[in-house]
Amino acid sequence: MSVSPPAPGPSRLDELSCLESMRRGDPSCLGGFFEAWGDRLYRLSLRLTGDPAAAEDVVQEAFLKLMAGAERIEGRSRLATWLYRVAYNASIDRLRDRKRTAPVPEEGDDGAPPMPALLVDFLSPEEMLADAETRGALDEAIAALPPSLRAAFLLRDVEGLSTAEAAEALSVTETSLKVRLHRARLLLRERLSAFVAGRGKPRGGRA
Amino acid sequence: MTCQDLVRHLSDYIDGTLAPEDRAAAEAHLADCDKCHLVLDTTQCTILLYRAAESPSLDATRREALLRRLEKACRGVDDPV
Numbered sequence: 001m002s003v004s005p006p007a008p009g010p011s012r013l014d015e016l017s018c019l020e021s022m023r024r025g026d027p028s029c030l031g032g033f034f035e036a037w038g039d040r041l042y043r044l045s046l047r048l049t050g051d052p053a054a055a056e057d058v059v060q061e062a063f064l065k066l067m068a069g070a071e072r073i074e075g076r077s078r079l080a081t082w083l084y085r086v087a088y089n090a091s092i093d094r095l096r097d098r099k100r101t102a103p104v105p106e107e108g109d110d111g112a113p114p115m116p117a118l119l120v121d122f123l124s125p126e127e128m129l130a131d132a133e134t135r136g137a138l139d140e141a142i143a144a145l146p147p148s149l150r151a152a153f154l155l156r157d158v159e160g161l162s163t164a165e166a167a168e169a170l171s172v173t174e175t176s177l178k179v180r181l182h183r184a185r186l187l188l189r190e191r192l193s194a195f196v197a198g199r200g201k202p203r204g205g206r207a
Numbered sequence: 208m209t210c211q212d213l214v215r216h217l218s219d220y221i222d223g224t225l226a227p228e229d230r231a232a233a234e235a236h237l238a239d240c241d242k243c244h245l246v247l248d249t250t251q252c253t254i255l256l257y258r259a260a261e262s263p264s265l266d267a268t269r270r271e272a273l274l275r276r277l278e279k280a281c282r283g284v285d286d287p288v
Contacts, residue, residue, distance in 0.1 A: 027281035034274055039264040046263060056269060063277050115214060116246045125255040138260055157254045158262075163222075182218040189246070189253045 015079055022067045034063070041087040044154055048091035048147050051098075058094065062086040077165055084161070084169035088151055095147060114186050118193035120200065134195070141191035145184055152180035153188065208236040213243045221251060 015036065018029040041062055045055035065086050073079050128134045142150055148170070155166040156177070167177035208216075208229075213236050219225045220233050237244050265273065 022281050025282055027278040030278055030281055031274060034277065038270065038273075039262075042265050043262045052263075056265060056273060059265070060273055060276065064280055067277075067281050115211070119242055119245050120249075121245065122249050122252045125252055125259050128252075128256060129259055134256075135260060138256060142257070153257070158257050178218065185218060185221075185250055185253060186214070188257070189250045192253055192256070193249060 015076060016073070019066065019073065019079070023069070037083055038063075040159060041083060044084065044151070044159070045087050045091045047142060047150060047154055048088070049094050049098075050143060051094070054091070054094045058087050058090040061090045077162075080161065081165050081168040084155060084159070084166075085171065088170060092147060114183065114190065116186060116190060116193075118190060118197055120193050120197045122192070122196055133199070137192060137195040141188050141195070144191065145187060149180050149184040149187065152177055153184035156181050157185070208232040210236075210240060210243055213237070213240070214246065217247065217250060220247070221254070 015033060018033050021028065022030055022033070038059055041059045042055050045058040046052060049055055049058070062083055066083065073082050122128060142153070145153070151170055152166060155161045155169055156163065161169065163174050163177055163181075166181075167174045170177065172180070213220075213233055216225055216229060216233055220230065225233060237247060264270075
């Protein structure tokens with residue numbers, strides 16, 4: 001089973017010259033730029049904040065900062081890490097605002113990775129995704145991760161950034177990114193295993 | 208390689224970033240250890256599940272409104288209204 005990540009982002013648009021023209025006040029390619037990046041940033045922020053309004057706000061903030069910024073962004077990879085970094089930081093700010101009384105738990109990078117405890121077979125991803133309860137379990141499992149682990153997993157495994165790019169977007173070292181990713185994968189696997197094991201038990205009245 | 212070593216190296220194994228001798232040791236362990244094989248399979252499946260799951264996107268009306276706001280802001284960069 002191959003799990004090589006997808007290519008990072010659509011590239012039909014010449015995003016860097018588009019950025020230059022947006023910064024000169026010409027919005028003619030903003031639509032295409034938004035098409036390429038709007039949903040990607042929204043998804044990340046929604047997974048981090050759990051709040052559609054906050055996620056929309058984060059997308060707006062990232063675009064406004066990008067258009068107003070003066071620093072040169074060299075290369076598509078830099079553009080991706082820049083946008084994801086702004087969206088990540090803005091999402092974490094909103095989480096902190098919301099949880100002033102209970103600070104956002106951060107995951108330390110040290111310590112042994114969690115050892116797998118539950119060993120149950122999964123069906124194929126296609127079969128599992130056909131089921132609404134499984135999709136709900138996926139949402140719950142990722143929402144239960146600390147945001148720093150969630151972001152590492154989403155950027156590397158879902159959005160397809162390289163380790164170096166994801167580390168840069170989250171302002172951590174590559175080593176730290178790899179530790180977070182590893183923990184995130186094992187924790188998600190464990191939670192999904194618990195869900196699968198729970199479903200396998202006979203339940204009274206099940207249709 | 209023990210089960211604990213395998214789990215420690217699991218992400219590097221999946222990402223293809225293990226040194227060749229560690230990869231060979233991991234493969235030898237996986238060939239003999241059903242439990243670790245299951246952990247590998249379910250971890251890979253976990254990644255594929257999240258990658259394939261449909262992600263929510265901005266709804267069309269809000270998306271259009273946001274784009275209009277951004278266009279306005281963009282024009283305002285050099286030419287404030």
